[in-house]
Amino acid sequence: MGSHASTKTADETTSAGFDYIFPAIRGVQAGREFYVSMCPLRLIPRIFLFDDDELAPEVRAQRVLNKGRLPALTRYLLDNPDNYVFSALTASVDGDMHFEGIAGEGPGMRAGQIRIPMSARFLINDGQHRRAAIEQALRENPDLGNETIAVVFFHDAGLERCQQMFADLNRHAVRPARSIGVLYDHRDDLANLTRLLAMRSPVFKGHIEMESSNLSKRSRKLFTLSALHFGTKCLLQGLKVDNERAAALAQAYWEAVDAQVPDWSLIRQRTLSAPDVRRDYIHSHGIALHALGRLGNTLLQESTSPAKWRSRLKLLRTVDWSRSNTDWEGRAMTGGRVQKSQQNLTLTVNYLRHHLGLELTPEEQSVEDAYLRGEA
Structure with missing residues (x-):
């Protein structure tokens, strides 16, 4: 089912045994661990995926990308390299996530790094238009690749859970007057x-x-x-x-x-x-x-x-x-x-x-x- 398929590609098999390592803070919501990290913009297009636009809505975990929104978002990023603001992406990880705290007890237990196999799949639950705009902006200004964006990582608990996350993240969103x-x-x-x-x-x-x-x-x-x-x-x-x-x-x-x-x-x-x-x-x-x-x-x-x-x-x-x-x-x-x-x-x-x-x-x-x- 889209990004939730378990069959591994040749690239995934090749990357087996290698990990992405992200600095992270560990948190808990609804009894589930999640992690907040900073990710270089140059990695965003490479590791964060969309569901296939051609899939039926019921087997996707997000809305179809509205390409009409991208030029304005991309232009905003390119025209304001010293004064832009992008909010965090939210992603589900279909693979193991191993957290290593900087200490075994106290506040240090919540800060450290997460290891995620390169063979894991990353699916954006919220922020796919920001992700696409980042990809387009990097083509014109590769120097933006060293900038970072906050990413909230959740463990992928299946299509139904990802769909519910999308619904919950957008349930109370209100466009400002x-x-x-x-x-x-x-x-x-x-x-x-x-x-x-x-x-x-x-x-x-x-x-x-x-x-x-x-x-x-x-x-x-x-x-x-x-x-x-x-x-x-x-x-x-x-x-x-x-x-x-x-x-x-x-x-x-x-x-x-x-x-x-x-x-x-x-x-x-x-x-x-x-x-x-x-x-x-x-x-x-x-x-x-x-x-x-x-x-x-x-x-x-x-x-x-x-x-x-x-x-x-x-x-x-x-x-x-x-x-x-x-x-x-x-x-x-x-x-x-x-x-x-x-x-x-x-x-x-x-x-x-x-x-x-x-x-x-x-x-x-x-x-x-x-x-x-x-x-x-």
């Missing part, structure tokens, strides 16, 4: 710019939810950091400007929009409450910020003159942002609830383009035609 990802990302220029907008712009300062990517009904915040990030990303897409100019453009644009959406300033003045405005209007939802970013990108691409695009933005005053406006149904709303699918976003952008007298792209026109035919 996009907002906190932007908040803590100091490597990405756009994330840095978004944080500055959130903390310094008079439009957003004190009114951005920095951690969660969803606003509760009672939240006094105006937008989430992730919504501001997406909106600003769309705004600056394809503009050939340096970071300083990008920051200035983004702040100027959002301030110009703010001047045409009076409710935003009324929230800051506490004349209106954010929960009430979100309940009654579209303009204080993430889809509006995203759509306004795309709209702004068109204006900035068409004219570098602030006077011209500011003048065009005045037409936002003609937009009826209230939820009671039936034009929003099927665009920003579905069944009376604000939605943010790609189709909803495009149809919202189309609606705003119409009010500002801007042409639709061929893709936007196609979506608009389908909507008008009742196919959306």
